[in-house]
Amino acid sequence: MPSTEQALLVCKDLSYSIGKKQILKHISFSLFRGDLILLRGDNGAGKTTLLRTILNFGHHKDSFSSVSKDLKRPQISYLGHELGLYTSLSLEENLHYFLSIANLAYPVSQIETLLKSFRLWTRRMDPIFTFSRGMKQKSALVRALLTGGDLILLDEPFTALDRSGLEVAVTLLTEHSKSSAVLMATHDPGIPFSQDTIAWNLKEGTLETSAFPST
Numbered sequence: 001m002p003s004t005e006q007a008l009l010v011c012k013d014l015s016y017s018i019g020k021k022q023i024l025k026h027i028s029f030s031l032f033r034g035d036l037i038l039l040r041g042d043n044g045a046g047k048t049t050l051l052r053t054i055l056n057f058g059h060h061k062d063s064f065s066s067v068s069k070d071l072k073r074p075q076i077s078y079l080g081h082e083l084g085l086y087t088s089l090s091l092e093e094n095l096h097y098f099l100s101i102a103n104l105a106y107p108v109s110q111i112e113t114l115l116k117s118f119r120l121w122t123r124r125m126d127p128i129f130t131f132s133r134g135m136k137q138k139s140a141l142v143r144a145l146l147t148g149g150d151l152i153l154l155d156e157p158f159t160a161l162d163r164s165g166l167e168v169a170v171t172l173l174t175e176h177s178k179s180s181a182v183l184m185a186t187h188d189p190g191i192p193f194s195q196d197t198i199a200w201n202l203k204e205g206t207l208e209t210s211a212f213p214s215t
């Protein structure tokens with residue numbers, strides 16, 4: 001394992017409570033470029049809470065104490081249960097908007113490749129409200145990939161995807177994780193990830209890590 005000095009984000013002894021209920025208990029981990037991590041756990045185990053805590057790591061300075069020396073603050077992209085797309089805008093308009101607020105150029109040929117992979121290319125000028133649930137999910141994944149930055153956090157990213165959409169998503173996320181880190185919460189047991197994938201399991205507020213697939 002690389003040293004924590006090379007980590008994008010180091011978390012030490014993170015505990016988090018909502019009201020009187022302790023959700024996360026003394027959690028420690030480091031995230032590195034190249035990591036592709038599946039986060040599992042029962043309903044209510046705290047997966048969404050952990051992802052949102054990482055997203056807002058600046059509010060938990062005592063736990064997130066160290067980041068790589070060459071990187072002041074990792075850029076994080078988040079895709080949660082709410083897809084965060086503007087439904088009255090077209091897919092293309094959404095991508096233009098999210099790239100512009102992330103201060104990124106519009107990568108024309110990359111977008112064409114992504115949209116063709118997800119079979120969204122011919123629908124790119126249509127408003128999002130005319131899309132099926134799976135098409136909205138694919139659109140949100142494209143947005144997250146394009147604005148990915150150093151770390152992508154995904155909460156149930158495969159919801160409503162058909163088999164071919166799932167395979168495309170897995171391929172794209174695997175490719176993306178080679179240059180950044182990808183951490184995703186999922187219940188889906190049949191995701192075709194490689195043996196290099198890291199498995200995390202949240203159980204009663206503590207984090208267990210194991211080789212993939214988790215048991």
Ligand SMILES: Nc1ncnc2c1ncn2[C@@H]1O[C@H](COP(=O)(O)OP(=O)(O)OP(=O)(O)O)[C@@H](O)[C@H]1O
Pocket residue numbers: 018019023041042043044045046047048049050
């Ligand atoms: N706003 C809130 N107020 C009170 N309790 C909350 C709130 N948000 C989350 N919780 C509690 O925190 C715990 C963890 O919730 P969380 O959404 O992180 O679980 P999860 O592992 O993502 O679950 P799921 O698999 O169902 O999506 C649950 O017991 C939940 O009831």
